[in-house]
Amino acid sequence: MRAIGIDVGGTKVLGVVVDDGEVVAEHRVPTPTTGHALIASLVLVVRELRGVVADAAAVGIGLPGLVDRHGILRYAPNLPGVVELPVAREVAGALGLPVAVDNDATCALRAEHAMGAARAARDVVLVTLGTGIGAGLQMDGVVVRGANGFAGEAGHMVVEVDGIPCPCGRRGCWERYASGSGLGRRGREEGEAGRAPALVALAGGDPLAVRGEHVTVAARQGDEVALALVDEMADWTAVGLVNLLQLLDPGMFVVAGGLAEAADVLLGPVSAAYRRRAVSAEHRPPVDIVMAELGERAGAIGAAIFAATGAESAS
Amino acid sequence: MRAIGIDVGGTKVLGVVVDDGEVVAEHRVPTPTTGHALIASLVLVVRELRGVVADAAAVGIGLPGLVDRHGILRYAPNLPGVVELPVAREVAGALGLPVAVDNDATCALRAEHAMGAARAARDVVLVTLGTGIGAGLQMDGVVVRGANGFAGEAGHMVVEVDGIPCPCGRRGCWERYASGSGLGRRGREEGEAGRAPALVALAGGDPLAVRGEHVTVAARQGDEVALALVDEMADWTAVGLVNLLQLLDPGMFVVAGGLAEAADVLLGPVSAAYRRRAVSAEHRPPVDIVMAELGERAGAIGAAIFAATGAESAS
Numbered sequence: 310m311r312a313i314g315i316d317v318g319g320t321k322v323l324g325v326v327v328d329d330g331e332v333v334a335e336h337r338v339p340t341p342t343t344g345h346a347l348i349a350s351l352v353l354v355v356r357e358l359r360g361v362v363a364d365a366a367a368v369g370i371g372l373p374g375l376v377d378r379h380g381i382l383r384y385a386p387n388l389p390g391v392v393e394l395p396v397a398r399e400v401a402g403a404l405g406l407p408v409a410v411d412n413d414a415t416c417a418l419r420a421e422h423a424m425g426a427a428r429a430a431r432d433v434v435l436v437t438l439g440t441g442i443g444a445g446l447q448m449d450g451v452v453v454r455g456a457n458g459f460a461g462e463a464g465h466m467v468v469e470v471d472g473i474p475c476p477c478g479r480r481g482c483w484e485r486y487a488s489g490s491g492l493g494r495r496g497r498e499e500g501e502a503g504r505a506p507a508l509v510a511l512a513g514g515d516p517l518a519v520r521g522e523h524v525t526v527a528a529r530q531g532d533e534v535a536l537a538l539v540d541e542m543a544d545w546t547a548v549g550l551v552n553l554l555q556l557l558d559p560g561m562f563v564v565a566g567g568l569a570e571a572a573d574v575l576l577g578p579v580s581a582a583y584r585r586r587a588v589s590a591e592h593r594p595p596v597d598i599v600m601a602e603l604g605e606r607a608g609a610i611g612a613a614i615f616a617a618t619g620a621e622s623a624s
Numbered sequence: 625m626r627a628i629g630i631d632v633g634g635t636k637v638l639g640v641v642v643d644d645g646e647v648v649a650e651h652r653v654p655t656p657t658t659g660h661a662l663i664a665s666l667v668l669v670v671r672e673l674r675g676v677v678a679d680a681a682a683v684g685i686g687l688p689g690l691v692d693r694h695g696i697l698r699y700a701p702n703l704p705g706v707v708e709l710p711v712a713r714e715v716a717g718a719l720g721l722p723v724a725v726d727n728d729a730t731c732a733l734r735a736e737h738a739m740g741a742a743r744a745a746r747d748v749v750l751v752t753l754g755t756g757i758g759a760g761l762q763m764d765g766v767v768v769r770g771a772n773g774f775a776g777e778a779g780h781m782v783v784e785v786d787g788i789p790c791p792c793g794r795r796g797c798w799e800r801y802a803s804g805s806g807l808g809r810r811g812r813e814e815g816e817a818g819r820a821p822a823l824v825a826l827a828g829g830d831p832l833a834v835r836g837e838h839v840t841v842a843a844r845q846g847d848e849v850a851l852a853l854v855d856e857m858a859d860w861t862a863v864g865l866v867n868l869l870q871l872l873d874p875g876m877f878v879v880a881g882g883l884a885e886a887a888d889v890l891l892g893p894v895s896a897a898y899r900r901r902a903v904s905a906e907h908r909p910p911v912d913i914v915m916a917e918l919g920e921r922a923g924a925i926g927a928a929i930f931a932a933t934g935a936e937s938a939s
Contacts, residue, residue, distance in 0.1 A: 375904060375907055375908070383904070383907035383908070384904045384907040392907070393907070431771065432770055432771040444871070446763075446871075446872075448761075448763060448766070448768045448770065448775070449766055449767075449768060449769065449770075451763070451764055451766050452764075453763045453764060453768075453872070454764065454873075455747055455763065455872055455873025455874065456746065456747040456873050456874055456875035456909075456911075457873055457908065457909060458873070459873040459908065460763070460871065460872050460873040461871065461873075462870040462871065462873075463870070463871055465870045465903060466781075466867045466870055466871060467783055467863055467866070467867055468782055468783065468784075468785055469783075469784060469785050470783055470784050470860075470863060477903050477904070478903055478904075479866070479901065479903055545785075548782055548785055551782070551794070552781045552782055553871075555777040555778070555780045555781055556759070556761075556775065556776065556777065556778055556781060556868075556871065557768070557770055557775050558769070558770025558771050558772055558773070558774040558775040558776075558777075559770065559771055560771035586794065588780060588792050588793055588794055589690060589698075589699045589792065589793075592690055592698035592699040592707070592708070593690070593698070593772065593774065594771075594772060596771075
């Protein structure tokens with residue numbers, strides 16, 4: 310069955326048509342800043358894709374943040390202009406097609422399970438390391454959505470009670486340390502302190518312009534400061550992964566999201582830090598940490614799978 | 625169907641016979657300190673119960689710590705003399721009866737779901753607050769056991785990276801702060817500093833003998849120091865509960881374990897702290913925090929339910 314899947318990211322809205330496990334069409338637009346414009350963009354992406362593949366009749370949408378089981382985006386820290394938006398109803402109404410909506414990390418999990426790194430796995434935690442951190446959970450073969458559909462907000466697990474303030478209102482959330490934002494923040498701190506000339510150079514000479522990508526690029530070039538920051542971030546990543554291990558006992562971790570593109574510099578340090586921090590390791594089978602295989606398209610592919618496999622849909 | 629359920633606690637082994645949702649017999653012995661003696665005690669408890677109810681033919685056992693899906697107790701921090709013990713196989717071999725084994729908090733969850741505080745709930749997190757902290761998880765109507773059967777080790781979720789050392793080998797585990805052990809530790813600290821005369825008196829005059837129960841007893845009597853310690857412990861409890869909320873999105877929390885007996889002094893402060901710390905509350909339906917209803921028998925009742933309802937059994 311041909312289905313359309315769309316992933317709403319912090320910078321782009323990416324739509325695909327999936328046909329029998331293959332992506333056969335793709336369209337992307339920048340992420341707008343208001344709810345009204347977001348609905349219009351989603352409708353536009355579907356229409357573009359149906360211009361290519363006319364018989365794609367089910368639409369799935371993956372959204373960041375708290376997406377409830379009625380297809381309403383309740384709250385999304387990374388889309389500050391958007392709250393309480395009935396995405397499924399509005400897009401379905403504009404298109405006259407069934408629309409299913411779920412959390413973006415949960416969609417990525419569905420995709421990696423169906424055709425990526427987690428094929429045939431029963432208990433999987435997929436962690437998206439990007440600007441923030443999200444998680445998709447599959448336990449005992451069942452995708453965990455939670456009472457409202459909000460499960461998997463792993464980035465807002467507090468790992469340091471009086472830690473760095475988070476836009477969510479708490480302090481010490483995991484994503485303040487282990488995400489691309491955390492890596493960028495530490496890069497700026499080191500840059501401002503005059504200890505990271507390579508990072509500042511990559512950022513065009515402005516210490517305050519250092520971002521996570523500059524750190525991973527410098528680390529790839531062998532810069533000592535960047536490598537140390539990657540190790541530090543890897544250690545924070547391991548803190549949260551071991552928490553998830555304790556709570557959920559997955560058979561594997563899949564790492565996805567923007568930072569997965571820096572797998573060459575990140576995966577080694579994360580795996581090493583995980584092994585250092587793992588508890589009662591002698592009584593547990595080892596748990597693999599693997600990279601996602603579907604890249605930036607995972608969320609959109611998973612949204613299409615969700616639409617095609619009988620989610621609750623508005624139409 | 626009549627089934628035997630046994631819960632192995634830190635101090636006692638408690639067995640029950642459950643018949644159609646009623647406990648019709650009960651037997652208890654002290655918890656032994658070696659694996660060999662534990663098997664003998666379990667066999668003894670079953671024989672005693674079958675002396676009362678001869679046709680109880682399925683046996684379930686709830687154990688603390690890491691219990692795998694083959695019925696092996698791999699590691700239990702609170703039973704230090706016991707590692708890698710094939711409980712299901714040895715007890716089944718001695719008795720000639722089928723034996724099913726699971727984690728004690730997961731058993732308590734099964735019991736509270738079947739006949740206690742979580743009747744008819746679909747997404748439930750049961751948290752046992754005792755000497756340590758455990759959790760039983762039911763998501764989308766499915767009891768979550770994890771890849772190995774180890775899911776629910778919530779007490780070893782790190783909430784303070786450089787926090788208090790934990791016997792598990794990490795630092796800052798939730799149960800160092802939010803359990804009865806955490807309450808006792810703070811009571812001893814205040815007692816040693818000369819700030820908690822009421823607690824020291826309850827402990828027989830020795831500040832180092834103050835335990836969690838002394839704090840809850842003094843709080844019940846209105847002692848200001850004890851009330852402040854309960855508030856502090858309630859706040860730590862809320863930190864972890866909100867982490868679980870973010871990760872799992874339960875429809876309700878059930879609080880069980882030894883501290884549930886101090887519900888009169890604890891539930892109010894825990895609920896208040898939870899409301900203070902809950903995030904994006906305006907976008908989420910409220911989540912109830914309720915006390916378990918089955919008391920100290922929950923684990924044993926749940927083990928009987930597990931045995932009766934078709935778990936993997938050794939026999």
